[in-house]
Structure formats: C-alpha cells, structure tokens
Amino acid sequence: MNPRFSLVLLAMAGLVVAFAPLPVSFTAPQTRTFELDARQFAYSPSELHVSPGDTVTIRLVSTDVVHGIYIDGYDLSVTADPGQTATLTFVADKPGSFRFRCNVTCGAMHPFMIGKLTVGANDWLYRSIGFSILAILGLLSARPLITDY
Amino acid sequence: MELTRLPLLKSALKSRYPQLAVFIVMLVGYIFAILAGLIGTPVGSHNFSIVFVWIAWWAILILVAVPFFGRGWCAVCPIPLPGEWLQRGAVLAPPDKKPKWLNLRVPKMFRNIWLQNLSFLLLALFSSVLLTTPTITGIVLAAMLFAAIGLSMVFERRSFCRYLCPVGGFIGLYSQTAPAELRIKDKQVCAKCEGKPCYNGSDTGYGCPWDVFPGGLTKNTYCGLCMECIRTCPYDNIAINLRPFSADLAKPSAKMDEAFKAFIMLGSAMIYAGVLLGPWGALKDAAYNVGTGAWFIYAATFLGIIFVVLPGFFALALSLSPGPSPNGRGGGVRVFSSLSTSLIPLGLMFWVAFSVSFVLTNASYILAALSDPLGLGWNLFGTANAAWRPILTSMLAPAQTLALVGGLAWSAHTAQRSGHEANVSSIPVIVYCFIATLIMLWLLL
Incomplete structure (x- = not known):
C-alpha cells in the first residue's frame, strides 16, 4: 500500500478512535x-x-x-x-x-x-486500547512483520 | 551532534569544581534526608526524607533524568563520594598511584548486574513500608552510603555503583534509550594511545571509576557519566553527543542479567500500579504488613510474576514464533535475552505512566515539607500549612495513555529490529507487549 495513503488512513482512524461517540445505553438519571x-x-x-x-x-x-x-x-x-x-x-x-x-x-x-x-463507560480505557491497536497496525504497515525474519 | 564542542560546556566538564559544587549540595541534601528520616516526624507526607526522596527526586529521576540524560543522575549522585574520597585519600588532589586500601578487583562471578537485580528486588518487596515510613527510608539511605564506603575500602573503583546499587541497575538499563551518550571520537586514537590513562588514570585524573574502557563503549549501560575520562584523555578524544532516542537498542544485548532486569522493572511497574494506585485495599494491607502471612503471599506472588510468569510467557511466545528455530542459531537463551531488549522502552514508559500519577497527586506535599522538613512545626518559607491538593489530575489519563501507547509503539519498533538481528519473527514479542500494555491501561485508567 502507498505509504502516504496508509498514513492518511491511520490519521483518520486515529481521529475516529479519539472522537467517535461510544455506544451507550441511555438510562434516565437516578438518585444513587x-x-x-x-x-x-x-x-x-x-x-x-x-x-x-x-x-x-x-x-x-x-x-x-x-x-x-x-x-x-x-x-x-x-x-x-x-x-x-x-x-x-x-x-x-x-x-x-x-x-x-x-x-x-x-x-x-x-x-x-x-x-x-x-x-x-470508561471512555479513556476503550479509546486507549483503540490507540494501541492503531499503533501496532501503523507499525506493521510501515514494516510488514511476515517478512522480517 | 557533539555537545562538547560548546566551549562553555566543555570547560565546565573539564574542571572538577562545578561538579564538586553540585556533589556537595547533593551530599548535604542526602545526609539531611537521612537525618530527617531518623529524627523527623513519623508522618511520611510531612517528612523531608519521604517527600523529597520518593516524590521530588523520583519525579526528576524517572520523568526527566533517565529518559533524557540516561545516567545523568549518576553524574551527580552523592552516594559514592565519601567512599571514593577515602579510597583515593583525596578530594581533588592528583591521584596517588599507591592504593590507600585493599583495592581488590571484584570477583568475576559478581561482575554483572545480578546483585543489582537482587538489591532492587529486596527494596521492592518492602516498598510499601519504605515509601511511607521515614525511619525506614533513613535507614536504607544510610545503609547505601555505608555500603558504598565499605566496598570502596575493599574493592577498587566504584564497585557499589557498578555492581550493587539498586537504583543504578535500572538507570543503566533505561539509559540505553536516552538521547545522550559519552563516546570516543576516533577509535584509532584510542588504539594508539599508550597507557590508556582514561582507564588507568594519570596525573590529570583518575582511571575510570566505573571500570569501563571508554574506547570500547558501545552502549550507555555501564558508563556513569562521571566525566573523568574527559579530564584524563590526552588527545581530547572523548565527546558527549546528542543522538536519536534508543540508539543503543539497535544492537540488542545477549546477557541474561540484563534481560531479567527488563522483566524485573516491567513487572514491578505493573505490580505497583495495581497495589499502590489500584482500589484494592487487601493488596495494600498485604504489601504493607511485612512479616504477616498475607505479606509472604504478596512477596511470593511478586517474585513469581517477575521470575516465572513474565519471562515464562515471553519464552512461550518466542517458542511459538514462526520462522527458523532459534536453537539452530546459537540457542533459544540468546534469542530470549536479545528479544527482551524490546521490553526496555515499554518498561520505562510503564514507570513514567505510574510515576506521573503518583507524583502529580502528591507533589503539593513538597511545599509543606520545604518549610517544615522535620515536621517540628517550623515555617521557614511560609508554606508549612500549604493544603494538599492534587495537580492537573484532568491531564492524568491523557498523559498516561500517551506514555503507554507511545511505549508500546517504541517497543514494537525495537522488537522488529531485535527480531531482524536475531533472525526470528517479532510478532510474538509485539503481541506480548500489547497484552502487557492492555493490563497496564486497565490498572491505571
């Protein structure tokens, strides 16, 4: 894949992970x-x-x-x-x-x-996991692992 | 980029006086920390020894000194000074060739960092008490000072720093990632140099206190940045350079003591994140109540995670690795230790993520301890009654995410290089680092 295209793709995925609203089940506010x-x-x-x-x-x-x-x-x-x-x-x-x-x-x-x-929901945890996955994918796209040995 | 080309910096490093001035300030602070621990208030959060050692010093060490200057702390650490002065029989005077004390060489079996691994673990097992009890901190600081003095009387050079210091071991490991290094400029100059004054000493300075021949330096791990070789080199062949981060990791180590140091540090950061910063009171009780059954279970679990679980899963991951069998290329042990180099950036970033939380929530104690260091009711600077208040807690989660995800990417990149070097796939190591990062994220966020 074209490296520039990969970078743009990763950046867009990063924005989605950072800002996309997470699915939440709405419950009416209660007194707890x-x-x-x-x-x-x-x-x-x-x-x-x-x-x-x-x-x-x-x-x-x-x-x-x-x-x-x-x-x-x-x-x-x-x-x-x-x-x-x-x-x-x-x-x-x-x-x-x-x-x-x-x-x-x-x-x-x-x-x-x-x-x-x-x-x-613990938003930061889920987004951080998303960033971790993206970091690995980004690295793989820059240097494919299958051929690194 | 060679920093020693800057005339001001070079003259400051060549002269002994600027370093001595810093040393003396550090030594006074260190001795005061011992005294504060022993005679000050038993309330840790109001005692200079706890606040300045485990909050202020630790923050500077792990968030600034180690990541950016490598062994920069060792360059100004006061612990070896009294012993070294006694060993030399001088503070600044030219060295006397005749040894003042026994001046023995450290036995070969101890010339590695296994003792540093053990000394770190010894403190780590008691860390909940050590971090919170001024008396214990005072005793440990004093013990380190006297151990350094004692070893200087028996063995040559800085044997305490090189082989026993619990802090020096991990600083050395992580210093490989720092963007600063001390190296020679030209190998040929060293090859032709007679007498090797950088190692053996001369009229202008002492032989390397860290028992390192600068001409052979390929990584930061064992260079204590004492600057002695800059003073002794007759050919001006020593330089301090700026370089890319983690340059030393391009050539992975194959030493098992260093490999286990990586596991010890990685595991300790994860355990501390759970025990100290987690919401589980039973774990804190177990870690704090030394000598009880719960503490023995905690200690056994701690050691089990570090010596069995983490390296065990790492070895298992490597054994599942696709590609040529490591046994066919000099053995699995060599591949194990080489690939464990990948864990160094991850471990460092785990410690950064752990420490940033601990430091930001407790930094406000520094103001109070500055005005009343012994907890005796003083108010030297008018800040003794400064209220405890966490700082920038809204930035904690983003900062920790940045550190942990950055550490994962850094380690994965290092794994790719190490795997290429060892001729094995890096996939299992990257998966291992990913799982460790998920656990740390779950513990901290």
Whole structure:
C-alpha cells in the first residue's frame, strides 16, 4: 500500500478512535446513594459505578481515624471524623473513570488510600486500547512483520 | 551532534569544581534526608526524607533524568563520594598511584548486574513500608552510603555503583534509550594511545571509576557519566553527543542479567500500579504488613510474576514464533535475552505512566515539607500549612495513555529490529507487549 495513503488512513482512524461517540445505553438519571466505609487504608466498596446525570450521594463513614474523600476530576471533597458520617452530594455530569482518594493524612499508607468512581463507560480505557491497536497496525504497515525474519 | 564542542560546556566538564559544587549540595541534601528520616516526624507526607526522596527526586529521576540524560543522575549522585574520597585519600588532589586500601578487583562471578537485580528486588518487596515510613527510608539511605564506603575500602573503583546499587541497575538499563551518550571520537586514537590513562588514570585524573574502557563503549549501560575520562584523555578524544532516542537498542544485548532486569522493572511497574494506585485495599494491607502471612503471599506472588510468569510467557511466545528455530542459531537463551531488549522502552514508559500519577497527586506535599522538613512545626518559607491538593489530575489519563501507547509503539519498533538481528519473527514479542500494555491501561485508567 502507498505509504502516504496508509498514513492518511491511520490519521483518520486515529481521529475516529479519539472522537467517535461510544455506544451507550441511555438510562434516565437516578438518585444513587452509597455508604462508603473508610478505614486505614481502604474504602469499602472501593469501586462505585453510576450513570451520567445521576445524582450521587456518598455517605462517608470513618471507622478508625479521620478520613476524607477527594474525587479527581470533580474536585470535590469531604472529611469524616471517627465514627461519624459525612455526606457528599453531586451530579455525575462528567463521564469516565476517576480515582477518589483520602484527603486527610491518616497514616503511613495514606497516599495510596484510593478508590475508583466510574461514570458511564470508561471512555479513556476503550479509546486507549483503540490507540494501541492503531499503533501496532501503523507499525506493521510501515514494516510488514511476515517478512522480517 | 557533539555537545562538547560548546566551549562553555566543555570547560565546565573539564574542571572538577562545578561538579564538586553540585556533589556537595547533593551530599548535604542526602545526609539531611537521612537525618530527617531518623529524627523527623513519623508522618511520611510531612517528612523531608519521604517527600523529597520518593516524590521530588523520583519525579526528576524517572520523568526527566533517565529518559533524557540516561545516567545523568549518576553524574551527580552523592552516594559514592565519601567512599571514593577515602579510597583515593583525596578530594581533588592528583591521584596517588599507591592504593590507600585493599583495592581488590571484584570477583568475576559478581561482575554483572545480578546483585543489582537482587538489591532492587529486596527494596521492592518492602516498598510499601519504605515509601511511607521515614525511619525506614533513613535507614536504607544510610545503609547505601555505608555500603558504598565499605566496598570502596575493599574493592577498587566504584564497585557499589557498578555492581550493587539498586537504583543504578535500572538507570543503566533505561539509559540505553536516552538521547545522550559519552563516546570516543576516533577509535584509532584510542588504539594508539599508550597507557590508556582514561582507564588507568594519570596525573590529570583518575582511571575510570566505573571500570569501563571508554574506547570500547558501545552502549550507555555501564558508563556513569562521571566525566573523568574527559579530564584524563590526552588527545581530547572523548565527546558527549546528542543522538536519536534508543540508539543503543539497535544492537540488542545477549546477557541474561540484563534481560531479567527488563522483566524485573516491567513487572514491578505493573505490580505497583495495581497495589499502590489500584482500589484494592487487601493488596495494600498485604504489601504493607511485612512479616504477616498475607505479606509472604504478596512477596511470593511478586517474585513469581517477575521470575516465572513474565519471562515464562515471553519464552512461550518466542517458542511459538514462526520462522527458523532459534536453537539452530546459537540457542533459544540468546534469542530470549536479545528479544527482551524490546521490553526496555515499554518498561520505562510503564514507570513514567505510574510515576506521573503518583507524583502529580502528591507533589503539593513538597511545599509543606520545604518549610517544615522535620515536621517540628517550623515555617521557614511560609508554606508549612500549604493544603494538599492534587495537580492537573484532568491531564492524568491523557498523559498516561500517551506514555503507554507511545511505549508500546517504541517497543514494537525495537522488537522488529531485535527480531531482524536475531533472525526470528517479532510478532510474538509485539503481541506480548500489547497484552502487557492492555493490563497496564486497565490498572491505571
């Protein structure tokens, strides 16, 4: 295949992978409430899944020392004293996967006290897989593997 | 492009004083990190030793120094200094030909990087404690300093850096990808040179502390960029060059210790991404609670992934490779180690993707630790109460994708060249790298 044509094809495929909307199953926004237990150095449940547009309420219960929660991407946080419950409510209007982490120094492993919030599909993961496939295809088209030994 | 043609740079490298000035600043910082670890607050995120070693230094090392300058860190690392000064009996004075201490040659069986592989793994198994507990960080930093001193008293040159340093091993591996190198200008000049002062030393400087003859350098792995040969070469035949990325990987290594270093680093990055940055609390508990049953299972799994799973699947992939049998061409072992060179860019980019997340979310601790390095309530620069705040988290996923996909393409390209060199197909290695990248994407995104 003409190398220039391959390059154009790859660039177009790259744009599709980057910007094409992913198939989503539409669900009407709901109100979702999670009781999130926090202890040194983990959340339970550690992974939360909601749909885009959902109104999410997290009731953070700290079971040992002071803990908090900060949600990457949403820039929201709340802290809870031991034995107490703190509440954080927000509309999950940004799709994707976000880490949430403790925002109060709570002990040695505090920087690694992390959970995961997924709003809708994990777009970045799927697009990254697409980019990986494209990277390999691009390399193959530049230098076919079948004849490289 | 030869950088040493720039007169200012050349004179700065020829003189010992600029490097010494940097060394002294680094040594003071290093000793302060040890003291902070031992006498400062036990709260890691407020202790200079944790914040400056595992966040600031690590960020500079893995995101800048190694990818762009290769062994640039080794050029200013303070760890070998006290030992080297004692070994020479001088700091800057011309070398004395008479050895001050035992000056033994390192036994041949240890002249490889297996000890560095083991020392890295030893720290890696305890990394959750090491990264978060100032006392342990202080003890490890001190132990490295004293080990370097001790080895300098017994063995010649920088034996600690060359054969034992847990950091130097992987810096050497990944330095092959860097766009900078120290090389000779003209082989004939070296061939005719009498006395080989770059290796043996002369009145103008010391013989190569890294036990390398610059005339034979073909890759960055074992050159510590100490610049001593630039000072000793009587023919001005040593140059620092800019070059394309990963130039050293064009000629793949066939050494098994280097091959396993690639697996160790690749596996460690993946395990850390899952254990430290993942949402699984049980894994963090197991990694942190050293000595418990869960930790032993974690340690066994860690070692199993690195020594059995990753190399096992790699060997299996190679055995399924179409094309001529590797056994017919000098053996599968040689092909295994040659093709493992392809994992070097992938491993480096895995570490970049892991580190960028860890560093951006914790960098704000640097401001507080700068003002109150020991956690004693000081406020030297008015930033002691700076609030923790992750930086640029919206850029994390794109940055990690760029690193991981870029690493995959880089490794696949290296595999094509290595496969061509070893006369085997690179398809299995590319598939292997693709699967490893998918796992890392899943762990990080």
